[in-house]
Amino acid sequence: MDSKDHEVSRVYRTKAQAKKAYDRISRFYDYFAGVFEKKYRNRALELLGIKKGEIVLEIGFGTGHCLKKMAELVGEEGKVYGIDISSGMLEVSKKRLEKAGLLDRVELYCGDASKLPYEDNKFDAVFMSFTLELFDTPEIPKVLNEIKRVLKPGGRLGIVSMSKEGGNVLLRLYEWLHEKLPQYVDCRPIYVEQSIRESGFEIKYKEEVKLFGLPGEIVIAVKLPKP
Numbered sequence: 001m002d003s004k005d006h007e008v009s010r011v012y013r014t015k016a017q018a019k020k021a022y023d024r025i026s027r028f029y030d031y032f033a034g035v036f037e038k039k040y041r042n043r044a045l046e047l048l049g050i051k052k053g054e055i056v057l058e059i060g061f062g063t064g065h066c067l068k069k070m071a072e073l074v075g076e077e078g079k080v081y082g083i084d085i086s087s088g089m090l091e092v093s094k095k096r097l098e099k100a101g102l103l104d105r106v107e108l109y110c111g112d113a114s115k116l117p118y119e120d121n122k123f124d125a126v127f128m129s130f131t132l133e134l135f136d137t138p139e140i141p142k143v144l145n146e147i148k149r150v151l152k153p154g155g156r157l158g159i160v161s162m163s164k165e166g167g168n169v170l171l172r173l174y175e176w177l178h179e180k181l182p183q184y185v186d187c188r189p190i191y192v193e194q195s196i197r198e199s200g201f202e203i204k205y206k207e208e209v210k211l212f213g214l215p216g217e218i219v220i221a222v223k224l225p226k227p
Contacts, residue, residue, distance in 0.1 A: 009175055009188040010165065011136040015085060015112060020132070022087025023088035040160045040209055041066055041129035041158045044218045048158035053077040054063060054124040057150065059143075060084055060131030070127070071102040080106045081123070083113055114139050116146045125156040132195070133161045133187045140190065144199035153225035157201060162189040163217040166208065192217040200224070 012019075045066055050056055052075040061067050061082040070080045084090055087110045097103040109117060114135070126147050135143055147157060175188060193206050201221035209216040 004207065008137050008190050009179060011069075011188070019085050019087075022084075022086035026158060034099065036078065036212065037130050038065070039214060040211065042069075043207070043209075044158050044160040044220075045069060045127060046131060046206070047218060047220050048125055048127055049158055050074060050125055055079045055081075055122060055128065056125045056128075056197070057081045057083070057123045058127045059116075059147070060086050060128055060134070061093055062089050062129075063107075064089075066103060066127060066129060067093055067106055067108075068096055068100050071100075071105040071211060074105065076206040077103070078105065079119065081109070082106060083109045083111055083116065085110070085112060113144045113145060116150050118150045120149055121152045121155075122150050123155055124152060125158065126151055127157075128159045128161075130162070132159055132185065132192070133190045137190075141199055144196060144201070148223050151223040153223060155223045156194065156204075157221045157223070158219075159192060159196065160209075160218045161192045161216060162187060162211065163192050163208070163215045164189040165191065165193070165217065166215040189191065193219050196221050 050070055050073040052073070054074050055078060056070055056074060058066055058070060058080070061084050067080055067082050074080055082093065084093075091111050094103065094108060097106050111117060132140060132143065151157065192223050193203060196219055197203055202224050203219060203221050205220040207218040209218060
């Protein structure tokens with residue numbers, strides 16, 4: 001294990017607690033975190049380059065903004081799948097897609113991304129926005145291995161996440177809050193590119209971003225075809 005792994009904070013909140021919390025805030029999420037995340041998730045989705053006719057998956061779709069955009073991008077010939085632990089988020093997303101007339105292009109599932117309910121080699125692309133850092137440290141490689149399993153050879157992975165790269169005083173303060181108030185400060189910075197690379201993906205692009213002074217990364221990677 002890389003020594004860096006020991007520096008990544010753990011996630012102490014259980015999945016049942018996480019589900020309950022996100023169910024509770026689902027109707028209000030866009031008023032605070034949604035505004036904060038919009039710029040970066042849109043940039044990551046643009047870099048992922050979803051095309052008409054593709055079959056794509058979003059993990060941790062939240063209130064469904066990216067699901068809507070992905071459904072527009074794949075067109076009538078494509079299909080979008082989404083998995084989220086929160087049934088409250090699923091209902092909010094469903095209403096957004098119904099209003100846009102796009103629900104027939106999207107299949108939503110409430111569940112845990114460490115055990116994806118999809119067959120091998122199904123997706124052209126998988127997208128995660130501010131979700132990977134919510135998983136406990138030992139679970140991150142499990143989630144990435146599941147993504148690799150369901151991606152087609154040559155399939156693309158797009159992730160935007162808080163990052164421990166380029167850490168500063170503000171980051172250390174945030175990590176301290178995460179340690180002291182794990183029920184409220186649930187996500188924490190991780191080594192995004194390193195985690196993806198160590199799971200066997202080839203990194204195609206990395207962009208460093210600032211999230212109100214906190215470091216973040218947008219990473220685009222591909223699943224290598226078997227030799």
